[in-house]
Amino acid sequence: MVDNSRMFLDPQLEKAELRLKLLQKRKALSPAEWQEKSHRICGNLQCTDLYQNSLTILAYISFRQEPDLSPLFSDKTHQWGLPRCVNKQLVWHRYSSGDTLKSGKYGILEPMSDAPLLQADEVDLILVPSVGCDRQGYRLGYGGGFYDRLLSLPQWQSKPTVGILFGFGDLLQLPIALWDKPLQAVCTEVGWRQIPSE
Structure with a gap:
């Protein structure tokens, strides 16, 4: 059930303004800050039971100073998907x-089209690149809707999802739309936050 008190007059407009501000903050990180914060995110993630108990994990290649998860890809105890x-x-x-x-x-950067495919039933965890996330697990992405569409498909709905972002994007509340899907947890350089189930 959607909490109407969280509905905004024009969530798309508010999201666009907020996205721009957060992306500017991310872009302002020095290479050393970006690397250090990314390293701490990887460490915080590795300490969680959810990560340790997952065999196949979907991740991403960092783009426009997203948190860099590439150090995790050499962890041979997991299978990775991009x-x-x-x-x-x-x-x-x-x-x-x-x-x-x-x-x-x-x-x-993407895998080659002839790289082996991964199906939903093989996946244990999805690490979702996020510009921002709020206390209820709602995510601010780039606005393309790729992850919203993915997570609305029946075969993906039950998969644990973790928003990966820098701490300045961990917000109290985001404007939401009816199609937005909350994540189960958030991981920043500050720590790991499980989203309470409703």
């Missing part, structure tokens, strides 16, 4: 550290 944008959908491929990647249509 997304490829096909039309308006994300298709997931197996990835091992060192596999060839190519620039996709948005300039993001």
Whole structure:
């Protein structure tokens, strides 16, 4: 059930303004700050039971100073998956550290189209790149809707999702739309936060 007190007059407009502010903050990080905060995010994630108990984990390649998860990909106790944008959908491929990647249509590095596919029933955890997240687990992305569409599909709805972001994007409340899907947890350089189930 949607809490109407959280509805905003124009959530898309408010999201666009907020997204711009948070992306500017992210862009202002020095390379050393970005690397250090990313390293702490990886460490916080590795300490969680959810991460340790997951065999196959979907992640992403950092773009525009998103938190860098690439140090995790050498962890051979997990199998990794990376997304490829096909039309308006994300298709997931197996990835091992060192596999060839190519620039996709948005300039993001993606697996090759002939890399082995991953199906939903093989996946234990999804690490979701996020510009911002709020206390209820609602996420602010880039506005393309790729993850909203993915997480609305029946085969993906039960998968644990963790928003990966820097601490300045961990907000009290975000404007939400009816199609927004809350995440189960948030991981920043400050720590790990489980979202209370309603």
